[in-house]
Amino acid sequence: KAGVTQTPRYLIKTxxxxxxxxxxxxxxxxxxxxxxxxxxxxxxxxxxYFSETQRNKGNFxxxxxxRQFSNSRxxxxxxxxxxxxxxxxxxxxxxxxxxxxxxFGPGTRLTVL
Amino acid sequence: xxxxxxxxxxLSVPEGAIVSLNCTYSNSAFQYFMWxxxxxxxxxxxxxxxxSSGNKEDGRFxxxxxxxxxYISLFIRDSQPSDSATYLCALSNSGNTPLVFGKGTRxxxxx
Numbered sequence: 001k002a003g004v005t006q007t008p009r010y011l012i013k014t015x016x017x018x019x020x021x022x023x024x025x026x027x028x029x030x031x032x033x034x035x036x037x038x039x040x041x042x043x044x045x046x047x048x049y050f051s052e053t054q055r056n057k058g059n060f061x062x063x064x065x066x067r068q069f070s071n072s073r074x075x076x077x078x079x080x081x082x083x084x085x086x087x088x089x090x091x092x093x094x095x096x097x098x099x100x101x102x103x104f105g106p107g108t109r110l111t112v113l
Numbered sequence: 114x115x116x117x118x119x120x121x122x123x124l125s126v127p128e129g130a131i132v133s134l135n136c137t138y139s140n141s142a143f144q145y146f147m148w149x150x151x152x153x154x155x156x157x158x159x160x161x162x163x164x165s166s167g168n169k170e171d172g173r174f175x176x177x178x179x180x181x182x183x184y185i186s187l188f189i190r191d192s193q194p195s196d197s198a199t200y201l202c203a204l205s206n207s208g209n210t211p212l213v214f215g216k217g218t219r220x221x222x223x224x
Contacts, residue, residue, distance in 0.1 A: 004156070033211065042216035043157070043201065056211045090156055097208040100145040100164075104156035 002027065004093050004105035012111045018079040021108045025072050025093030031055075032074040033102060034066060037088040046089075049074055050096065078110075086112045116140050119202055119215030128224050132189040136202035136215045139183065143204040146178050147212065148187045151199045160187070160200075192222045 005024045013019050025032050033056075034046040045058040049068035066076040072093075078085055088109050092102035119136045126132055134148075145164055149157035161176050163169045163185075169176045175188040185204075189196055199219045203212040 035214075043203075043214035045211040045213070048211060055209075058211065092156075099208055099210065099212060100147055100162050100205055101159065102212065103159065104149075106154075106156045 004091055004103055006089075006091050006105040006108050008108060009106065010109045010111075012113065013081050014113050015081055015083060017081050018077060019081060019110060020075055020077045021089055021091075021110075023074045023076075023091030023093075023105060025074070025091075026103055029093035029095055029103075030072050031094045031096060031099065032068055032072065033092045033094075033099070034074070034076050035090040035092065036060070037090055037107070038086075043090070046076065048099070081112045083112050086110060116213050117202065117204055117215045120218055121216055123219040123221060125221045125223060126192055128192060128194060128222055130192050130222070132192050132196070132220060132222075134187045134189075134200050134202075134218050134220070136185050136204075137183055138185070138204055138213075140204075140206075140213075141180070141183065142206045143213075144207060145205045146176065146185045147203040147205075148174075148176055149201040149203060149214075151201060151217065153198075157201055194222050194224045197221045 031050045033048040037043045048056040068074045088107040090107045092104045094102045147162040148160045151157040173190045177186040199217040201217040202215040
C-alpha cells in the first residue's frame with residue numbers, strides 16, 4: 001500500500017506570495033491533518049479535514065487555509081507569505097477516529113526569502 | 114507551562130546501551146500517548162502508542178505511561194546506530210482530537 005505523498009518536496013517563495021501544497025493520503029484514509037514543523041516551535045497542528053469538512057483547527061492565522069476533495073486528497077494554502085512561514089509542512093492521514101495512528105508524508109520544505 | 118515538555122538533547126550513547134526518553138505533560142485529559150521517530154529529512158514514523166496507563170512493548174522498544182505523575186517514557190534496549198534519529202512524543206485526548214507534540218529529543222547511537 002502506498003504511503004502518504006506530498007508535492008512539491010521543496011519550494012522557494014518570496015514574501016507576499018502565496019503557495020499551495022498538496023497531499024495524497026493512504027488509500028482508504030479519509031482523515032488528513034496538516035502540521036508545521038520549525039526548529040523553534042517543533043511540530044504544530046494546523047488543521048484536520050474529514051469528508052471534505054474541516055473538523056479541527058489549530059492556532060494559526062487566517063492566512064493558512066486548506067481544503068479536502070471528494071477523493072480525500074487535500075491541499076493547504078498560505079497567502080501573503082512571511083519569512084516566519086519558512087518551515088517543513090507535514091501532512092498525515094488516518095482512518096476515522098484514529099488520529100492516534102496517523103501516518104506522515106515526507107513533508108514539503110518551504111523557504112520564504 | 115507548556116502542555117508537553119521534552120528535553121531536546123542531544124543524547125549520545127554507545128551502541129548496545131539502554132536509552133530512556135521522556136516527556137512530561139500538564140493536561141490530565143490526555144488519554145493517548147504516542148512515540149514517533151523522525152530521521153533527518155523524513156516525516157515522523159509512528160513507533161507505538163499506549164492508551165491510558167501502563168506499559169507496552171514492541172521488540173526493543175517499551176513505552177510507559179504514569180498518569181499520576183503525568184510522565185511518559187520510551188525505552189530502547191540494545192540501541193543500534195540505526196536508532197539515531199529525533200524521537201517525538203505526542204499526546205491526545207481521544208481518537209478524534211489533534212495531537213500535541215513534544216519538541217523531540219535528538220538521539221545519536223555511536224558504534
